[in-house]
Amino acid sequence: MSTAQQTLLLIGATSDIGHATAQAFAGAGWNVLLTARNTETAQRNRDDIAARSGSEVSLLHLDILDTSGFATFLDGLPVLPDAVVCVVGELGDQQQAQGDIDHASKVIRTNFEGPALLLGMIAERFAQRGSGTIVGVSSVAGDRGRGSNYVYGAAKAGFSAFLSGLRNRLSPGGINVITVKPGFVRTRMTEGMKLPPLLTAEPGEVGAAILGAVQGRKRDVLYVRKLWRPVMMAVRAIPEPIFKKMRL
Numbered sequence: 124m125s126t127a128q129q130t131l132l133l134i135g136a137t138s139d140i141g142h143a144t145a146q147a148f149a150g151a152g153w154n155v156l157l158t159a160r161n162t163e164t165a166q167r168n169r170d171d172i173a174a175r176s177g178s179e180v181s182l183l184h185l186d187i188l189d190t191s192g193f194a195t196f197l198d199g200l201p202v203l204p205d206a207v208v209c210v211v212g213e214l215g216d217q218q219q220a221q222g223d224i225d226h227a228s229k230v231i232r233t234n235f236e237g238p239a240l241l242l243g244m245i246a247e248r249f250a251q252r253g254s255g256t257i258v259g260v261s262s263v264a265g266d267r268g269r270g271s272n273y274v275y276g277a278a279k280a281g282f283s284a285f286l287s288g289l290r291n292r293l294s295p296g297g298i299n300v301i302t303v304k305p306g307f308v309r310t311r312m313t314e315g316m317k318l319p320p321l322l323t324a325e326p327g328e329v330g331a332a333i334l335g336a337v338q339g340r341k342r343d344v345l346y347v348r349k350l351w352r353p354v355m356m357a358v359r360a361i362p363e364p365i366f367k368k369m370r371l
């Protein structure tokens with residue numbers, strides 16, 4: 124089936140994963156609507172994707188914390204997209220979040236409240252039309268709370284649960300909801316971190332996996348590097364009395 128007429132809405136165009144994902148879709152013939160809070164920075168990515176693909180690529184302003192502006196933003200879209208991918212997130216600083224309620228709130232709102240509310244509103248429009256695919260980029264950090272990043276992890280856990288509920292409710296109506304757990308990815312977010320090569324993906328790998336999941340191999344929960352699935356099963360299976368003694 125040709126995808127020439129299909130449109131992707133990519134929330135988070137300045138993200139390395141977002142850039143690579145938009146590039147993968149545009150390369151496969153999709154038109155792309157990008158959003159960013161900083162459209163000046165995102166313009167470079169827009170131009171790069173448009174030049175390489177020849178697809179129609181537009182750029183719109185959206186701050187994920189501005190939840191009261193979501194309805195106006197969606198009403199102003201030139202077309203209701205066929206698929207939406209939300210990659211917005213903020214790792215934040217766990218230690219700062221422990222003592223700074225504003226920082227903790229920003230991490231929770233950026234990873235959970237904003238993406239969940241926006242995708243929820245888009246889901247209602249997809250449900251009315253009777254088609255659409257929703258992709259939320261969550262994290263394995265949401266699979267179990269760890270002392271070293273539980274504010275971010277809890278926000279991602281909330282986001283994963285929201286996507287799971289949305290899928291549960293809407294899949295009979297033909298709406299696909301895909302939760303992406305990328306594992307480690309070499310991006311601006313993980314710059315300077317020492318990452319295990321087997322468990323670390325490149326942004327392009329994530330983009331290709333998301334495109335594959337949307338176009339054909341429909342998935343509910345996508346671990347980009349397959350090794351992450353058994354790893355997280357094992358992490359979840361550790362009894363709490365033992366887990367609490369582990370310095371993770």
Ligand SMILES: NC(=O)c1ccc[n+]([C@@H]2O[C@H](COP(=O)([O-])OP(=O)(O)OC[C@H]3O[C@@H](n4cnc5c(N)ncnc54)[C@H](OP(=O)(O)O)[C@@H]3O)[C@@H](O)[C@H]2O)c1
Nearest residue numbers: 137138139140160186187210211212262306307308310312
């Ligand atoms: N890298 C990893 O190892 C990894 C692992 C698991 C999950 N993830 C998830 O993957 C997603 C993409 O991450 P990344 O690695 O590509 O990191 P990134 O480059 O830091 O991407 C984060 C994106 O979120 C955007 N953002 C933050 N606050 C925003 C706001 N208020 N309004 C609009 N946009 C906002 C950033 O925009 P600005 O450029 O304006 O800041 C940026 O585009 C995130 O959800 C992250 O949690 C990443």
